[in-house]
Amino acid sequence: MTQMQLSRRAFITTAVAVGGGMVLGFNFPRAAEAAAGVNGELWKDTNGATEINAWLTIDPQGVVTVRVPHTEMGQGAMTSVAQLVAEELNVPWANVRAVLADANRHVTRGGEYKDMSTGGSNLVRNRHPHIMQAGASARERLREAAAKKWGVDRAQVKAEQGVLTAGTNRGTYGEFATAAAQVTLAEEPKIKKYGDWWLLGKDVPRMDVAPKVDGSAIYPVDVRVPGMVYAAVKASPVPGGKVKSFDAAAIKDRPGVIAVVELKQTKDRPANSDMRSAVAVVADSYYRAKVALDLLPIEWDLGPGVRFSYAGMDTEAKDLMGKEGRHAEEVRGDPRPILASAGDKVVRGEYSRPYETHAPMSPPACVADVKADRIDVWSFTQNVSATLLLAADQAGRDPKQVFVHGTFQGGAFGNGNAVDITRQAVEISKQVGRPVKLLWSREEDTTQSRTRPPVWARFEAVLGDDKLPRAMIARAVADPVVPAYADRGIANMPYNVPNFRYERHVVQSNLPVGPNRAPGNNSNGFLIEQYVDEMAIAGGWDPLDWRIKMTEGNERWQRVLLKMKEISGFTTKNPRGTGMGVAVVESHGATVGVCATVEVSRRGNLSIEKILVVSNTGWVINPRAAHEQVRSCVAWELSHCLHGGLDFKDGRIHNVNFDKYKLLRLPEMPVVESVIANSETDWWGGFGETAGPPMPPALANAIFFATGKRIRSTPILKHDLRWA
DSSP states (O other): OOOOEESSSOOOSOEEOTTSOOEEEOOOOOHHHHHTTSTTOGGGOOTTOEEEETTEEEOTTOOEEEEEOSOOSSSOHHHHHHHHHHHHHTOOGGGEEEEEOOHHHHHHTTOTTSOOBOOTTOTTTTTHHHHHHHHHHHHHHHHHHHHHHHTSOGGGOEEETTEEEETTEEEEHHHHHHHHHTOOOSSOOOOOOTTOOSSTTSOOOOTTHHHHHHTOOOOGGGEEOTTOEEEEEEEOSSTTOEEEEEOGGGTTTSTTEEEEEEEOOSSSSOOTTSOOOEEEEEESSHHHHHHHHHHSOEEEEOGGGGGOOHHHHHHHHHHHTTSOOSEEEEEESOOHHHHHTOGGGEEEEEEEEOOBOOOOSSOOEEEEEEOSSOEEEEESOSBHHHHHHHHHHHHTOOGGGEEEOOOOOSOOTTOTHHHHHHHHHHHHHHHHTSOEEEEOOHHHHHHTOOBBOOEEEEEEEEEOTTSSEEEEEEEEEEOSSSGGGGTTTTTTOOOOOSEEEEEEEEOOOOSOBOOOSSTTHHHHHHHHHHHHHHHHHHTTOOHHHHHHHHTTTOHHHHHHHHHHHHHSOOOSOOOTTEEEEEEEEEETTEEEEEEEEEEEOTTOOEEEEEEEEEEEOSOOSOHHHHHHHHHHHHHHHHIIIIIOOOOEETTEESOOSTTTSOOOOGGGOOEEEEEEOOOOSSOOOOSSSTTSTTHHHHHHHHHHHHHSOOOOBSOGGGSOOOOO
16 A cells, blocks of 8 residues: 545644644555565654654654554543643643554554553543553653763653753753663652642643644545445344345446445354344445445345334333342342331332434444455544454454554444444455445444443332431343443442342343443433432422432532532422422442423423533543533433434334434533532542433433423433423
8 A cells, every 4th residue: 555545635644733732643554664574563653753662752852742542532532641641751732742553563562552442431530540651651761861871860850841950961852762762660650649740630622623623634434545445235124134135136237336245144143243244235436335235135034133122122121120130139238028018108210211322423434455465444443453353353364464543533432333344344355355445324323233222120219207218129121231231320329228129130132232321321320310309309308408418428429419509509499390400420430410400381392401510530631621521421411311212123223314313403402511529539530421321310300390290211302291
């Protein structure tokens, strides 16, 4: 591969970001590298800079280039990683650049970046120690190199803002980079104590803003390579179904058609890492491939999955909720005898949430180029190293021959479709012998989605003399593939009920399920936090005061709840048609509360006036990015709880595009106020997902106080909100 072209966007290797000299870069393979015998080891091409360790280089001018192993999909990963390194290295932020790290290096050299996955709000909260360690190690190597040259002890050398000093001796990081690269430390330095920072904790403009604004940002859909052809694919509409037959002759004379490729499923029920049965049409343009695919006669063996539907699952789940669960945890005591003797004094509540899809802004795309001596891939992915291993497995090649090149991602939210589209693109390229760009239509993205699983829950409680619950049973019904999702936020709820038991059933389905932005908590918050309001109201308690009382001694929750009480103005005594609702959910290491204010007209028209979000994540490294993520989470969950819900029947999803699977529109987005109330102790929480789960229950609780109607399932706008 000797050159590269990009569709409609002129490729640039660097882009200057707003507010500073930060630069983004993307590495692409060059034939000259392979010919030189470096096997595509892109990190060796440093443009005059010296590699101090796998994470960074420093050039003679003192410019630091940080290699970011994590996917940038809109959450600010590149900026966060660069900040963490720069904090310990102690270099002017204006001198920091970022490039996407090389997956081949990570896979073939023992995992130099420790972990290249991006998800679970893990990037900062769980990976900051080894990322900061890379910066600290580089700093100490620079100090040691200067100490040796100046004949002083390393302890006498200061490293600050890219400059090394000891007495009258002075030099820049750029001057000592080459010598520092040769230093081996007897012991790696410790990273700074929490909060002892000069850069972390300050607002920093995101590095990816400028390239996204000027159009130079590269996504998989933008990539073009010489000789590339296009493919459109259609998988079995019923997961588990297979291609029975297809008539390639019917479209062989269509303009531009090159080949029809069958993608074979190797298992009757494919796992999330397997390829589903499908047919692809390859042509000289995507339009021609898609048109021909739509005209291709395909006969499917849909298999036994056609018997499943959400309606059937709903009926079964409601029946199971009346029976003792097979999985049970007596978290505290045994509430069953107390509930059995309570008669009509039991407070009951039932709730459910349906299947949802990810619907990322950019539908999945993948470019694969399978050659005799190497494979190059640009894919829709949250983990470039895992994608590399998938590509190697599909092609039957040594991972050393595979290069997966990082690009920006147009959203993902836990979407596992990178598995399917990468395997498909590699297989098609392998069969046709040419580089292939595979694009999924929105319909195909939804059809092949690994969905957010549905969940049902029934709660029962008995109140004591203080009108607080003294015994409670929570019973959930979950998908069997990831049943633990149903536990999150319910089995480990923080409320101090003296006798509490959690039970779980499962109900079968054929739809693949997987992570979906705050998995488990995203659905369960709607269930448990509405029931909390029901218990509070039954006991005559203000719902916010109830939560404060029931979490006494829990510093993380108390900090959020007391801040909400201080600033929200929450009250249950609003005029009819106006309501405020609160909810708090802990997920991904963070405790986040939401106070929603709504108006509902007599005709049932809902207007969301304001959303207040109070987050406790322990620490925050970039408040600007944190507030952006809060607003993103609110928009995400509003989309699903107001409009979403997959229409699942006959074993398949029927609302596969935005005409029937509706999401939030810009005029519906409310004012969002984001407040950070951090504990600032030795724990870190996430921001990428955590403001989402409390959003739906806070909204539903607000609607109750406005209308007197309890919303027990989503989507909310399918309910009759009219009031008299």
